Amino acid sequence: MTDTSSGSGTDGPAQAPPDLHDRLGHAIKRAEQALIGEKTRVLRTVDLTVPQYVALLVLQQSTTGLSGAQLARACMVTPQTMTTVLANLEHKGLITRETSSVHRKVLVATLTRSGRTLTRKADTLARAVEQRLADALDTTEQAQLRHLLERSTAALRDTDPTPARAARHPEEPR
Amino acid sequence: MTDTSSGSGTDGPAQAPPDLHDRLGHAIKRAEQALIGEKTRVLRTVDLTVPQYVALLVLQQSTTGLSGAQLARACMVTPQTMTTVLANLEHKGLITRETSSVHRKVLVATLTRSGRTLTRKADTLARAVEQRLADALDTTEQAQLRHLLERSTAALRDTDPTPARAARHPEEPR
DNA sequence: GGCACAGTGTCAGGCCACTGATATAACGTA
DNA sequence: TACGTTATATCAGTGGCCTGACACTGTGCC
Numbered sequence: 117m118t119d120t121s122s123g124s125g126t127d128g129p130a131q132a133p134p135d136l137h138d139r140l141g142h143a144i145k146r147a148e149q150a151l152i153g154e155k156t157r158v159l160r161t162v163d164l165t166v167p168q169y170v171a172l173l174v175l176q177q178s179t180t181g182l183s184g185a186q187l188a189r190a191c192m193v194t195p196q197t198m199t200t201v202l203a204n205l206e207h208k209g210l211i212t213r214e215t216s217s218v219h220r221k222v223l224v225a226t227l228t229r230s231g232r233t234l235t236r237k238a239d240t241l242a243r244a245v246e247q248r249l250a251d252a253l254d255t256t257e258q259a260q261l262r263h264l265l266e267r268s269t270a271a272l273r274d275t276d277p278t279p280a281r282a283a284r285h286p287e288e289p290r
Numbered sequence: 291m292t293d294t295s296s297g298s299g300t301d302g303p304a305q306a307p308p309d310l311h312d313r314l315g316h317a318i319k320r321a322e323q324a325l326i327g328e329k330t331r332v333l334r335t336v337d338l339t340v341p342q343y344v345a346l347l348v349l350q351q352s353t354t355g356l357s358g359a360q361l362a363r364a365c366m367v368t369p370q371t372m373t374t375v376l377a378n379l380e381h382k383g384l385i386t387r388e389t390s391s392v393h394r395k396v397l398v399a400t401l402t403r404s405g406r407t408l409t410r411k412a413d414t415l416a417r418a419v420e421q422r423l424a425d426a427l428d429t430t431e432q433a434q435l436r437h438l439l440e441r442s443t444a445a446l447r448d449t450d451p452t453p454a455r456a457a458r459h460p461e462e463p464r
Numbered sequence: 465g466g467c468a469c470a471g472t473g474t475c476a477g478g479c480c481a482c483t484g485a486t487a488t489a490a491c492g493t494a
Numbered sequence: 495t496a497c498g499t500t501a502t503a504t505c506a507g508t509g510g511c512c513t514g515a516c517a518c519t520g521t522g523c524c
Contacts, residue, residue: 140432141325141420143439148322149366150446151315156482167510185472192323197511199474204509221472221519245446246315252445257438258314264427264435265317271426272324272419330512341480359502371481373504378479395489395502 144268151249158241162234163208167191167201169242172210172227172235181226183216210234318442325423332415336408337382341365341375343416346384346401346409355400357390384408 155166164172174190175182182190188198202225205211210231216222227235250258329340338346348364349356356364362372376399379385384405390396401409424432
C-alpha cells in the first residue's frame with residue numbers, strides 16, 4: 117500500500133497520487149487520525165471513548181464542577197454533543213449532575229468516586245500515547261512543530277468572512 | 291472561573307487548564323479541526339460533506355471506476371462507512387454503481403456527468419482552503435511541517451503490539 | 465409590570481465512523 | 495467435488511458531531 121515511490125524519481129507531483137498525498141492538509145489529517153486511533157485503542161481497555169475521556173479530564177481539573185455548556189466550550193464541541201456525552205457518562209455512574217444553586221436551569225456535573233478513579237487510570241494510558249509522540253522528536257522539533265501548527269490553525273481561522281464564530285463559542289457569562 | 295489565578299508570568303494563554311493545551315497532540319487536534327471545519331463550511335455551498343468530497347475526488351482521479359472496498363482504502367475508512375457515503379452520493383445522482391464484469395459481487399462506482407461537474411467545482415473550493423494554509427508558510431516551513439508530521443504519524447503507528455492492522459487494510463487483490 | 469436578550473438544556477434529524485455479524489462470489493487446494 | 499480462504503457488500507447497533515428548533519431561566523431595560 118501507499119506506493120509512495122511511484123515510478124519516476126522526480127519528487128514533483130508525478131501523477132500516481134496526483135492530488136491527495138501531496139496536500140499539506142492530508143499530512144495533518146493522517147497525524148490526527150493516527151493519534152485518535154491509538155487513543156481510542158488504549159482507552160477501550162477501560163471502556164471509554166476519547167470524547168468521554170476528555171470530558172472527564174476537564175472535569176477532574178475543575179474543583180467546583182462544571183455546567184454542560186462550560187464543558188462543551190472546554191472540549192470544543194457544541195452543547196448538543198456534550199449532552200449526549202454527559203448522558204453516557206452519567207449512565208455509567210462516572211459523573212453526577214445536580215441543579216446549580218444559583219441557576220435553576222443549569223446542571224453542574226461533578227465526578228463520582230469511581231469516576232475520579234477511572235479518570236486517573238485513563239489518563240495514564242492516554243499520556244503514554246502522547247509520550248510516544250514526544251519521544252519521536254527532540255525538544256527543539258517539538259517546539260517547531262507546535263509553532264507551525266499554531267500558525268496553520270490561525271491561518272485557517274483568521275480569514276473568517278463572517279463574524280459568526282462568536283455565536284458558536286460565546287464567551288463565558290462572567 | 292477561568293481565572294485560575296495562575297500568576298506565573300508566562301505569557302501563554304493563562305486561562306489554559308494545566309494539562310490540556312500544553313500537550314502536543316492537542317495542537318494537532320486543533321489544526322485538524324480548523325482545517326476540516328473550514329472545508330465543511332465551504333463545501334456546504336455545494337451541498338457536499340467532506341467525506342463525500344474526498345470520495346468524489348478519488349473517483350475522479352481514477353479512469354476506470356473503483357469498487358467500494360478500493361474507495362474505502364483510498365479514503366482510509368472502513369468499507370461499512372464507505373457504503374453509507376456511496377449510498378448518499380448515489381441518491382444525489384452523482385455516481386452510479388454497476389456490477390463488475392469480472393466479479394459479479396463487486397459494485398464499480400463511476401462519476402456521472404453531473405458528478406464530474408460538481409467535483410470540479412468542489413475541488414476549487416477545497417483547494418482554496420488548502421491554499422490559505424500554504425500561504426501562511428514558506429516552502430521551507432511547509433517541508434518542515436510535513437516532515438515532522440510524518441515522523442509523528444510513524445511513531446504512533448509503529449509501536450503496534452498486534453500485527454492486526456493488516457487485517458483492517460488488506461492489500462489490493464490485484 | 466412587561467419585554468427583549470443572552471445563556472442553558474434538550475429533542476429531532478442527518479451524516480460519519482466504528483465493531484460485529486451475515487451473505488455471497490471467486491480462487492485455491494486436497 | 496468439497497472445503498477453506500480471501501475479498502466483497504451489506505445490515506444492525508452504538509457513539510459522536512453537527513444544524514435547526516424549542517423551552518426555560520435570569521438579567522436588564524423600557
